[in-house]
Amino acid sequence: MAMRADDLIDRRRLRRKLTFWRVVAFLVLAAAVIAFSTWVYDDNFTGQAVPHIAKVKIEGTITEDEELLKRLEAIRKSPEVKGVILSIDSPGGTTVGGESTFEAVRKLAGDKPVVAEVGTLAASAGYMIASAADHIVARKTSIVGSIGVLIQYPDVSGLMDKLGIKLEEVKSSPLKASPSPFKPTNDDERAMVRKLILDSYDWFVGIVADRRKMTHE
Incomplete structure (x- = not known):
């Protein structure tokens, strides 16, 4: 059956409208995802917007890590964080890095309970940071200690x-x-x-x- 010219034009218009709204829907969805990601990963946001326990990983060589210090401070200020678990797996690092993180953890522990969880290793500056927590939990085979400079x-x-x-x-x-x-x-x-x-x-x-x-x- 042959299509009339008017029908062909109407179909093209409908396709254009559908394409337009698909693009609009995609842009709205993308904007929503970006907004949500910004909200979740903002420096002032520390986790879910409900009471929870925050977990912070401290791994590898310890240096003066400004991002880590900011995160610990943000967690301290968050009313939704009721406690903190430090997951430590580190052979140590610089004296300044250990000292700055130790002080940040002690400040955090003044407002919230903090527990250090040791994986394979918490030595030297890693142990220094662990000692800033209220409690240290380690496996029988974990290596903890190595106090030295x-x-x-x-x-x-x-x-x-x-x-x-x-x-x-x-x-x-x-x-x-x-x-x-x-x-x-x-x-x-x-x-x-x-x-x-x-x-x-x-x-x-x-x-x-x-x-x-x-x-x-």
Whole structure:
């Protein structure tokens, strides 16, 4: 049966209208998804809008993580978060990173109960952060502890000698820029580094002793 010209035109108009509304519906849906995602992942949002327990993962090498610190603060301020689980699996990291996270967790624990859950490992700075919680829960095979401070630096002076490279320097004091990878350390430089290590170690042990209700020894 042959189609009339008017019918053909009407069908084309209907298709255009359907296409238009499909595009509109898609755009509305996309906007809704974006708005919801922004709401969920906004820095000020910490989870569901109902009372709940927040879980924060702390994994890998610990550094001064601004995003983690912001999240801990947002959780502290959220009236819907009734408690926090720190899931820790870390070999440690920098002293500053451990200290900043420790302080953030202690501040959080002042307002909400905090429990540290240890996976495979919570060593060094990882243990420091765990000790900031009200309780530590670990498996029998978890590795927890390793209180200590380490400074490592290379000595490439032998390689420089082989390459015929010499280093000249002018310093304002004998220990400036020490230890240097370009020359072996002398007794004074090693003593200076050791003092830094022992100062940090005493501070670390003091934190753990206070939190675990143990003596410094």
